[in-house]
Amino acid sequence: MDAFTNFLNGTIALFSDPVGILIFLGGVIGGMLFGAIPGVSMLTLAAILLPFTAHLSAEHGIMLFSVIYCTGVYGGAITAILFNIPGAPENAPTAFDGYPMTLNGQAGKAVGAAVMCSALGGTISAVIMMAATAPIADWAISAFGPPEIFALVFFGLAVAASVGAKTLWKGWLSILAGLMIAVVGLDPVGGIARYDFGMPYLLAGIHFIPTILGFFAVSEIFVQAEKKVTGVYEAPELHVDFPSLSELIAHKIAVLRSIVIGFFCGILPGIGATLAAFMGYNEAVRWSKDRKAFGKGKLEGVISSETANNAATGAAMIPLLALGLPGGALTAMMVGVFQMHDMEPGPLVFINSPDLVWVVFAAMFFANLSILFIGVLETKTIINLLRIPFQFLAPMILLLATVGAYAVRGLVIDVVVMFVAGAMGFFLRRSGYSVAGIVLGLILGKIGEQTFAQAMQMLHFEWLGFFDRPIALTLLIAGVLTTLGSAYTAFFKKHHH
Amino acid sequence: MGKLRPGHFIEVGLWLALAAVLYVYSFDFERNIEIYKFGATAWPRAIILLMVVAALGQLLYHWKDGDEATSGTLGAASDDGSEEAARRTGHTSLRWYVSTLTLLVIPFAYMRVPGWAAEVFALDDGGLHAAKLICAAVLILVYLALTWRNHVGGILALPIFFAALLEDMGFYATAPLFIVGVMFLMGERRPKWMAIVAALIMGILLFLFVSVLYVGLPTGNVHPFYDFSHWLVTLIQ
Numbered sequence: 020m021d022a023f024t025n026f027l028n029g030t031i032a033l034f035s036d037p038v039g040i041l042i043f044l045g046g047v048i049g050g051m052l053f054g055a056i057p058g059v060s061m062l063t064l065a066a067i068l069l070p071f072t073a074h075l076s077a078e079h080g081i082m083l084f085s086v087i088y089c090t091g092v093y094g095g096a097i098t099a100i101l102f103n104i105p106g107a108p109e110n111a112p113t114a115f116d117g118y119p120m121t122l123n124g125q126a127g128k129a130v131g132a133a134v135m136c137s138a139l140g141g142t143i144s145a146v147i148m149m150a151a152t153a154p155i156a157d158w159a160i161s162a163f164g165p166p167e168i169f170a171l172v173f174f175g176l177a178v179a180a181s182v183g184a185k186t187l188w189k190g191w192l193s194i195l196a197g198l199m200i201a202v203v204g205l206d207p208v209g210g211i212a213r214y215d216f217g218m219p220y221l222l223a224g225i226h227f228i229p230t231i232l233g234f235f236a237v238s239e240i241f242v243q244a245e246k247k248v249t250g251v252y253e254a255p256e257l258h259v260d261f262p263s264l265s266e267l268i269a270h271k272i273a274v275l276r277s278i279v280i281g282f283f284c285g286i287l288p289g290i291g292a293t294l295a296a297f298m299g300y301n302e303a304v305r306w307s308k309d310r311k312a313f314g315k316g317k318l319e320g321v322i323s324s325e326t327a328n329n330a331a332t333g334a335a336m337i338p339l340l341a342l343g344l345p346g347g348a349l350t351a352m353m354v355g356v357f358q359m360h361d362m363e364p365g366p367l368v369f370i371n372s373p374d375l376v377w378v379v380f381a382a383m384f385f386a387n388l389s390i391l392f393i394g395v396l397e398t399k400t401i402i403n404l405l406r407i408p409f410q411f412l413a414p415m416i417l418l419l420a421t422v423g424a425y426a427v428r429g430l431v432i433d434v435v436v437m438f439v440a441g442a443m444g445f446f447l448r449r450s451g452y453s454v455a456g457i458v459l460g461l462i463l464g465k466i467g468e469q470t471f472a473q474a475m476q477m478l479h480f481e482w483l484g485f486f487d488r489p490i491a492l493t494l495l496i497a498g499v500l501t502t503l504g505s506a507y508t509a510f511f512k513k514h515h516h
Numbered sequence: 517m518g519k520l521r522p523g524h525f526i527e528v529g530l531w532l533a534l535a536a537v538l539y540v541y542s543f544d545f546e547r548n549i550e551i552y553k554f555g556a557t558a559w560p561r562a563i564i565l566l567m568v569v570a571a572l573g574q575l576l577y578h579w580k581d582g583d584e585a586t587s588g589t590l591g592a593a594s595d596d597g598s599e600e601a602a603r604r605t606g607h608t609s610l611r612w613y614v615s616t617l618t619l620l621v622i623p624f625a626y627m628r629v630p631g632w633a634a635e636v637f638a639l640d641d642g643g644l645h646a647a648k649l650i651c652a653a654v655l656i657l658v659y660l661a662l663t664w665r666n667h668v669g670g671i672l673a674l675p676i677f678f679a680a681l682l683e684d685m686g687f688y689a690t691a692p693l694f695i696v697g698v699m700f701l702m703g704e705r706r707p708k709w710m711a712i713v714a715a716l717i718m719g720i721l722l723f724l725f726v727s728v729l730y731v732g733l734p735t736g737n738v739h740p741f742y743d744f745s746h747w748l749v750t751l752i753q
Contacts, residue, residue: 097521109603129624188574192531195567199538202563206556209549213556214541237675244671245607247702274689341613411713414695417675422688426731434679435623442620442672451585468559472552501532509577 022149024386026039027159029377033385034080042079043382044084053087054094056407059239059416060107061091064237065352070228070423077360078375082382084353089145089386091330092292092351093137093394096325100129108455109292109328111309112300116313128266132318133325134394140278140326141387144333146280149380156341156366162490163342163366163471170485170494171344172467179288179459179496181505182294185451188509189501193453199465200225207305207469220432227355227461229424229433233440234454235348238422239415240444247409270322271298273303281327283348285334292331292347299327329379329390333383339364342378344463348455351462519582522574523608531571535564572693607668616669619662622655623673623680645738648684671701686736686745692718726752 033039053064065087095110100117100138113133120129143195158436163171174237180190193309215222237446261453277299284295303323306315338344345351357364362372381432424437474491478484485492539561546557630647633639639647661679663670678694695714704710725731726749737746 078558104610113619119752144641152637184572188570190575191570192567193573195570198563199560199567201558206545206559208548208552209547209556211545211547211549211556212532213545213560214538216541220682241672244702245668245697248667248671266673269707295685408704410699410704411709413700413702414713415717418695418717419697420689421679421682422721422725422733423676425687425733426680426725429732431679431734434682435627437673445672474553475554477554506573510580 022153022508025373025377026149026381029379030132030385031383032209032374033378033381037377037492039079039082042075043081043086043210043386046083046382047090047386047393049095050064050090050386051088051390051393055097055105055221056089056412059236059412060095061087061485062237062348062352063236063416064091065349065421065422066232069221069231069355070350070427071429072356073359076379077357077362077372080356080360080460081353081375082379084356085336085379085383086386088335088349089329089383090393091187092141092328092332093133093325093390096133096321096322097136097398100133100321100474101126107293109296109331110324111293111325112296113321113328115300115324116317119314119316120318120321125316125318128318129321130398131395132267132321134272134390135327135328136277136322138387138394139274139329140281141329141332141390142384144282144285144330145384145387146333148333148336148383150343152337152376152380155337155371156369159411159467160366164488165470165477166485166488166491167494168342168344169467169474170472170491171338171342172463172496174494174498174501175287175344175346176339176460176463176467177501179453179456186509187505189452190456191454194460197457197462198453198464200457200461201464201468207465220430226427226433226441227358227458229437230440231352231458232420232424232460233437234444234458235443236416237438238444238448238454240416241441242407242448244413245445251423267322270319273319273323274295274326276302276306277323277326278330279365282334284327285331286337287346292328293434295325295331296328300324309516327389331386336379336383340368341366345459348458354462356441370510378415379508381399382446390431399491421502456483518579519584520575520579524578527577528571528578529640531567531574535567535571539564601677612666613664614670615666616646616672619669619673622659622662623676626651626677628656645684648738652681652685659661667701671698672702674698682736684736684738685741687733688722688745688748689736689741691721695710722748722752 033043048406049064050061053059054061065084068083068087070084076082092107092109095105095107096113096117097106099110099114099515101121103114103118103121105111114452117129117133120126125198143146155224169294180194181187182190182195184190201224203221205222206213212222242446280299281292284298286291287294296479303319304310307313307319309317335346335350338346339350339353341362343354345354345364354364362368420437422435425431427433442456448454485495542557542560542564547555547556602711626648630651633647633651637643655677659673663673674694674697678690678696681690690743692714695717696710699710699713725733735741735749
C-alpha cells in the first residue's frame with residue numbers, strides 16, 4: 020500500500036507542524052462559518068485569504084484552501100436548510116427538501132443528516148482521491164501534451180457555460196468575458212502588448228487577485244446590501260436536534276448512489292460540486308417510488324444532495340493536481356495560490372513536491388472527518404454567530420478585501436479594480452450571468468491560449484492534426500456536443516417556471 | 517416582436533458594442549510573430565466573434581422565451597434572489613440606472629480632475645494638494661445628494677470612491693468614515709452601535725495588519741491626512 024504509507028507520512032507531517040495544525044483548524048472553522056453565514060460563502064473567505072497566502076508556504080496555502088473547500092460545502096447546507104439561502108449553488112438542492120423540513124419542525128434532523136452525509140461523502144471521496152490521483156498524474160505526464168490540455172480546457176469551459184448561468188448564452192458570455200480579461204497584457208507567444216491603452220498598469224495584465232476578490236467577496240456584499248436596503252433580507256429563528264443513526268442507515272442506497280454520482284461529477288472540469296448536488300438530487304427523485312414527497316421535506320433529498328456535493332470535493336482535486344486544470348471557482352483560486360509561489364499545478368507537482376500533495380490529501384481527509392465532530396458539537400454555536408447583523412459584517416469584509424487587494428503589490432489601483440469588478444459582478448449577477456464562469460475564464464484563459472499556440476505549432480498549423488490525437492479529439496467533440504446539446508434543449512424543450 | 521423588451525436590446529447592445537470596441541482596438545497589436553503564424557490577434561478575435569454569436573443567441577432566446585431560465589442550467593437554482601430584489605424595488609428603471617451610473621463615475625472624476633486642473637493652471641505641489649481637497653469636498657457633496665434617494669447606488673459607488681481617495685487621503689483616516697457609511701447605507705441608524713463597530717473593526721484591522729503582519733497600508737500624501745496616518749502608525753507600533 021504505497022498510497023497508505025504516503026497518507027501516514029502526510030498525516031504525521033500535518034500534525035507535527037504547529038503552524039500547520041493552526042491553519043488546519045482555522046480553515047475547518049472558517050470554512051464552516053463562512054459557508055453558514057447568510058450573505059457570504061466559503062468563496063468569500065477564500066477570496067479574502069488569497070492575497071495573504073503569499074505569507075504562507077505553498078503547502079500551507081493549498082492545504083488551507085482544500086480544508087475550506089471541504090467544510091465550506093457543508094457550512095452552506097446549514098443556511099440552505101434553515102433559511103432557504105444556499106450558502107453556495109452546490110447547496111441549492113439541499114434547500115429543496117431541507118427548508119420544507121425546517122417548516123415542518125424537522126430542522127435538527129435535516130442539519131444532522133447534512134452533517135453525517137457531508138462527512139461520509141467527503142471522507143470516502145478523499146480516500147478515492149488519494150488512491151487515484153497519482154496514477155492519473157503518471158498517465159497524464161505521458162498522454163497529455165498541449166493539444167490535450169487545450170481540448171480539456173475547451174471541454175471544461177463548455178460544460179461550465181452550459182450549466183452555470185441562467186441561459187446557455189449567458190453562460191458563454193460570462194466565460195468569454197473572463198477570457199477577454201485574461202487577454203489584457205502581454206501575449207503568451209510573442210510578448211506583444213494587447214489592450215494596454217498606453218497604461219503600464221494594463222501592460223502587466225489585470226491581476227487575478229483583485230478581480231477574484233471583486234467578483235466573489237465584493238459583489239456578494241453588494242447583492243446582500245440591496246436586499247438589506249430593500250427589506251428582502253431577513254434572519255429567522257431556529258433550534259437544532261439530531262436524527263437517529265437508524266434513520267440514516269435506512270438511506271444507505273441513496274448515500275452510495277450519491278457518492279458515485281458526486282465523485283464522477285467532481286472529476287469533470289467545469290462545475291464540479293454544483294452539478295454533483297443537482298444530479299445526486301435528481302437521481303434520488305428518479306429512483307424513488309415516492310416521487311411526489313420530494314420537495315415537501317423528504318430526508319432523502321437532503322441526504323442525496325449533501326452526500327453528492329461533498330463527494331465532489333475530493334474528486335475536484337484530481338484534475339487540479341493531476342492535470343493542472345481547475346474545475347470550479349475555488350480550485351481556480353488554488354491555481355492562484357500555486358502561481359503566487361511560482362509553481363504550476365499539474366502532474367509535475369507529484370514529482371517536485373510530493374510532501375505538499377500528501378499533506379493536502381491528509382488535511383482533506385481529516386477536514387471531512389472533523390465535519391462530523393465539529394458539526395455535532397458546534398452547530399449551535401455557529402447558529403448564534405449567524406445573528407451578527409449583516410450591516411456590521413459587510414464593512415469588515417469590504418475592508419479585509421481592500422487590505423488584501425492592496426497587499427498583493429502595494430498598488431491602490433488594484434483596490435479600485437477590485438471594487439469596479441465588484442460593481443460589475445453585482446450587475447452581472449442580477450442579470451443571470453455567472454461570476455464563477457468569469458473567474459474560470461480568467462484563470463483558464465492564459466493556459467488555454469498558451470496550450471492552443473503550442474498545440475498549433477506542434478501540429479504544424481494543421482487543424483486535422485487533432486484527428487491523430489484521440490484524447491484531444493474526444494474532448495473537443497465532447498465540448499462541442501455539450502454546447503450543441505444545451506442549445507438544443509434551450510430551443511426545443513420546456514422551461515422552468 | 518416576440519417577448520422582447522427594450523432592456524433586452526440594451527443588454528445585447530452593450531455586448532455588441534463591447535465586441536466592436538475590442539475589435540477596433542485589436543488592430544493596435546496586429547503584428548506578425550515569426551514562430552506563430554496566427555499572431556497575437558487570433559485568440560482575442562476568436563473570443564470577440566464568439567461574443568457576438570452568444571449575444572445574438574441571447575437576443576434570439578429573449579425573443580422566443582423572454583426571461584425564463586433554460587432547463588438543465590443552474591440558473592433558477594443558483595439565483596440568489598438578486599433578480600427578485602431588483603424587480604421588487606424598481607431598481608430596474610432607467611432613472612435608477614442613470615443615477616447609479618453617475619454615482620459610479622464620481623470616483624473617476626476625482627482621479628482625473630485635479631490632475632487636469634494642475635496642468636491647465638500650472639499648479640505647484642501645494643496647489644495640486646489644495647485642488648485635490650476641494651475636488652474631494654465637492655464630489656462628496658454630489659455623492660451625498662445622489663445617494664440620498666439611491667442607497668443601493670450609493671453602496672456600489674462608496675467603495676470605489678473610498679479606493680480613489682486612498683492614494684491621497686490614506687487608509688487610516690478614510691476607513692472609519694467608510695465603515696460608518698456602509699453601515700448607514702445598509703440601514704443602521706444607532707450612533708452608539710456604529711461607533712462601537714467602527715472602533716472594533718479598525719482595532720482588529722490595525723492590530724492584525726500593522727502590529728502583527730506589518731502590511732504597510734496607504735498613508736496618503738496630502739497634508740493633514742499624511743500626518744495623521746504617520747502619527748497613528750507610530751502610536752500602534
